[in-house]
Structures are given as structure tokens and as C-alpha cells.
Amino acid sequence: MARILVTGGCGFIGSHLGQALYERGDTVVVLDDLSTGSTSNLTPGARLLVGDINDRNLLEDACQGVDAIFHLAAIASVERGVRDWTGTHRANLSGTIAVLDAARVARVPVVYASSAAVYGAGGQLPLDESQAVSPLSAYGADKLGCEQHARVGGHVHGMATAGMRFFNVFGPRQDPRSPYTGVISVFCDRLRRGQPVDIFGDGRQTRDFVHVGDVVAALLAALPAASTAAPVFNVCTGQPTSVLRLAETIAELCGTPLAVNWRPGRAGEIAHSLGERAKARDALLLAEPMPLRAGLQNTLAWLDERGNGTALGAAVPLVRTAAAA
Numbered sequence: 362m363a364r365i366l367v368t369g370g371c372g373f374i375g376s377h378l379g380q381a382l383y384e385r386g387d388t389v390v391v392l393d394d395l396s397t398g399s400t401s402n403l404t405p406g407a408r409l410l411v412g413d414i415n416d417r418n419l420l421e422d423a424c425q426g427v428d429a430i431f432h433l434a435a436i437a438s439v440e441r442g443v444r445d446w447t448g449t450h451r452a453n454l455s456g457t458i459a460v461l462d463a464a465r466v467a468r469v470p471v472v473y474a475s476s477a478a479v480y481g482a483g484g485q486l487p488l489d490e491s492q493a494v495s496p497l498s499a500y501g502a503d504k505l506g507c508e509q510h511a512r513v514g515g516h517v518h519g520m521a522t523a524g525m526r527f528f529n530v531f532g533p534r535q536d537p538r539s540p541y542t543g544v545i546s547v548f549c550d551r552l553r554r555g556q557p558v559d560i561f562g563d564g565r566q567t568r569d570f571v572h573v574g575d576v577v578a579a580l581l582a583a584l585p586a587a588s589t590a591a592p593v594f595n596v597c598t599g600q601p602t603s604v605l606r607l608a609e610t611i612a613e614l615c616g617t618p619l620a621v622n623w624r625p626g627r628a629g630e631i632a633h634s635l636g637e638r639a640k641a642r643d644a645l646l647l648a649e650p651m652p653l654r655a656g657l658q659n660t661l662a663w664l665d666e667r668g669n670g671t672a673l674g675a676a677v678p679l680v681r682t683a684a685a686a
């Protein structure tokens with residue numbers, strides 16, 4: 362049984378990770394400023410410290426006696442980075458350096474959230490980890506900065522880290538009311554109520570949608586793989602889905618006709634995003650990812666439960682092991 366610090370543990374991904382750690386018998390410490398997270402997401406039995414990851418004293422306290430850190434706290438929004446360049450930088454890169462520095466002092470490994478946003482628009486699809494990185498947003502640039510500082514941490518301080526380049530993550534607890542949330546939670550929320558969805562452009566843009574259960578499995582598997590070489594791993598499915606196909610599938614699952622409000626394409630939006638998962642699959646021994654349809658059913662079931670007042674329910678097991686898959 363280990364004692365694990367999860368920064369951002371009251372958020373979407375962090376709360377699922379905390380739950381998985383708890384279920385395997387670990388003691389969880391959460392550091393979260395509750396800016397987008399909620400205490401209703403807190404892992405049972407977890408110690409919660411409310412505040413900013415840039416608060417050195419709080420971070421020191423949070424690190425007391427821990428064996429490892431999962432660093433997920435960030436302002437997870439490209440759009441916020443446009444409006445508040447320095448504020449998001451402080452949370453996303455300065456905050457990560459603060460966490461790495463605390464881990465250096467505590468002599469513990471760090472698995473941290475990076476993003477597919479590091480790739481930018483170029484590159485050969487599917488994107489693998491050896492391809493050139495060229496972020497097009499402050500958010501992506503800061504995530505790339507996290508990877509660079511992790512590499513420095515390994516080189517200069519002998520720290521063990523692993524960076525996880527999440528693609529489009531979806532699943533229960535992703536708040537459809539948040540302006541920064543993913544397209545799946547918004548589509549699910551609207552279509553299950555029989556409402557039209559907004560699609561920007563022609564709907565043929567594609568994304569690599571990965572279920573949060575697969576993200577948690579990758580995070581857990583990455584901890585033993587953390588090293589001074591500061592490896593980075595794509596966390597994706599390798600399956601492209603167009604936004605229109607996504608809307609059609611969710612409408613079908615909801616048993617509702619699809620009505621679309623067609624909107625002009627958004628400037629700067631990447632046409633296609635697709636990851637190659639071979640490196641993570643082979644190095645971390647990951648099971649096959651959850652099929653999109655099953656992930657959508659799981660997400661819709663959660664929205665139904667939430668509508669009935671049981672907010673934290675999840676209809677299918679979120680974390681599958683290779684043996685169980």
C-alpha cells in the first residue's frame with residue numbers, strides 16, 4: 362500500500378485516478394484549488410488540501426510521506442490560454458515546475474499530464490511520439506514546457522518522470538456545463554434531452570476520443586515506467602472519429618433524431634487529430650482501448666444516474682487490466 366499525491370484530484374481525470382488508487386488499497390492525498398474541480402469528486406478517505414500548486418508550503422505539506430505524485434492539476438483549456446496567457450502559464454508550467462521541484466526534494470517519481478496539443482497541426486498521422494512537436498497554443502506550449510522540464514529534472518537532478526500526452530479524453534464526471542469541456546459531454550448532454558447540437562464547419566474534422574478508464578489504466582501503468590530518461594507516451598485509441606459521426610452515434614444511442622445547428626468553422630481548429638498508441642501499448646502493457654460506443658454508453662448512463670441524483674455512479678468498470686480485457 363502506497364501513499365500517493367494526486368494534484369487536480371477533484372477534477373475529471375484526477376477523480377477517476379484517485380478512485381482507482383483507493384480501490385487498489387493506496388492512501389490518496391489530493392491537492393486541488395477547486396477552480397474547476399469539485400469536492401463531490403473527492404476520493405473516499407482522501408486527505409484534501411485546497412490551494413494552488415504554486416503554494417510552496419502547501420505543496421511541501423502535500424508531499425509529506427508520499428511515495429509518488431500524479432500531477433494532473435492544470436487549466437485544461439486552449440481557449441483560456443488565449444484570454445489569460447500569463448495566468449494559464451502560471452498554473453500549467455510554473456505550477457508543474459513547482460511540483461517537479463517538490464518531488465525532487467521528496468525524492469519521488471512524477472507521472473504528469475501532457476497533451477496531444479504539443480504536436481500542433483503538422484506531422485504525419487497517426488502521430489507518434491518521435492514526431493516533431495510544434496504547439497499552436499499557449500496551452501500546448503506550456504505542456505511541451507512541462508515535458509522539457511521533466512527531462513531536465515532527470516538529467517540534472519536524477520528524477521524519475523513520465524509524461525502522458527492525452528488526446529481527447531471523455532467519460533463520466535466531465536462537466537457538460539463547463540465552457541471548457543469536451544465535445545462528447547456536450548453532445549451527450551444535449552442529445553439525451555432531444556436538443557440540437559452545434560457543429561462547426563462540415564463536421565468531417567476527426568478526433569481520437571479516449572475513454573477516461575483507459576487514461577487511468579495508462580497513468581497507473583506509467584508509474585513503474587517513470588525514469589530519468591523522462592519518457593513521454595501518447596494516451597489515445599488510434600481510431601479516428603468525425604464529429605458528425607460522433608453526433609450520429611450518440612443520437613442513435615439516445616434514440617433521438619439528430620438535429621444540427623451548423624456553425625462556421627472555427628479559425629485555427631485542427632482538421633484531424635489521431636494518435637499512434639503502439640509505444641504506450643507495448644511499454645506499459647495496455648489492454649485494447651474501450652470501443653467508442655461502449656464508452657459513450659457508459660457516459661450516457663452516468664448522465665442518467667446524475668439526473669436521478671446519484672452523481673458519482675459509473676455503469677461499467679472504468680479500469681480494465683490486460684488480463685480482464
Ligand SMILES: NC(=O)c1ccc[n+]([C@@H]2O[C@H](COP(=O)([O-])OP(=O)(O)OC[C@H]3O[C@@H](n4cnc5c(N)ncnc54)[C@H](O)[C@@H]3O)[C@@H](O)[C@H]2O)c1
Nearest residue numbers: 369372373374394395396397398413414434435474527530
Ligand atoms: N480532458 C482532456 O481531454 C485532456 C486532454 C489533454 C490533457 N489533459 C490534461 O489532463 C489534466 C486533467 O484534466 P481534466 O480534464 O481532468 O481537467 P479538470 O479541469 O477537470 O481537472 C483539473 C483539476 O486541476 C485543478 N487545478 C487547476 N489549476 C490548479 C492549481 N493552480 N492548483 C491546484 N489545482 C488546480 C482544478 O480545480 C481541477 O480539479 C490536465 O493537466 C489537462 O491539461 C486533459
